[in-house]
Amino acid sequence: MTKLDKTNRHLLELIQKDARLSTHELADLVGLSASPVARRLRQLEDDGLIEGYRAHLNQRKLGLHITTFVHVRLKDHQEASVLAFEQSVREMSAVLNCHTVSGAYDYLLQVVSQDLVDYEQWVRSLQRLPLVSHIDSSFAIRGVKTNDFLPIP
Structure with a gap:
């Protein structure tokens, strides 16, 4: 290293x-x-400290005007269910980030969409997953700090 x-x-x-x-x-x-x-x-x-290089795109200029933070609770926590849910989320291009979290929900997703109609279509696809028990959405009003630079210890 x-x-x-x-x-x-x-x-x-x-x-x-x-x-x-x-x-x-x-x-x-x-x-x-x-x-x-x-x-x-x-x-x-x-050594894996640099995983790749990429361009940072302008979300608004791409027409993705809505950012939503979505809490998801699963019906069960069997390994097969968890793996199936996580694979489904990986295949959703609108999901920028997905984290397992502690507390009342199992996952926190960051989702982008063009508008509310686009978001509704995406959330309906999430609701159709047989593993999903509950969804709670919070729409971002304004980004205060949105970079993804890591602090270097």
Whole structure:
């Protein structure tokens, strides 16, 4: 496992903010030459600290105007039921995130949709799953902090 020294932490912070920075640009920013930076990045990838690179898309400009947080309770917690539910959720493109949670519900989903009609169609597909016992939705009014940058310890 790669040691997270000051330079590696700085590299991880930089590429989280802009994964399009070239190796040469990163090298200038961290005070190394391009070859050691490329080796460090490759090692961080090999160690699984960097899982991939992606573009951050504008949700609104794509017409996805509604974000909803959906709590789901299952009818039972048998392994087959849990696995079937989780597979169904993985196949739903509208679901951005799904977490198992503690408390009154089993899962918390973050869902995007174009409008209320689109959301209603999605929630009806969720209701049709035989494992779902209860659904509670909260519509996001405004995002206060919506980045997905991880703090680097």
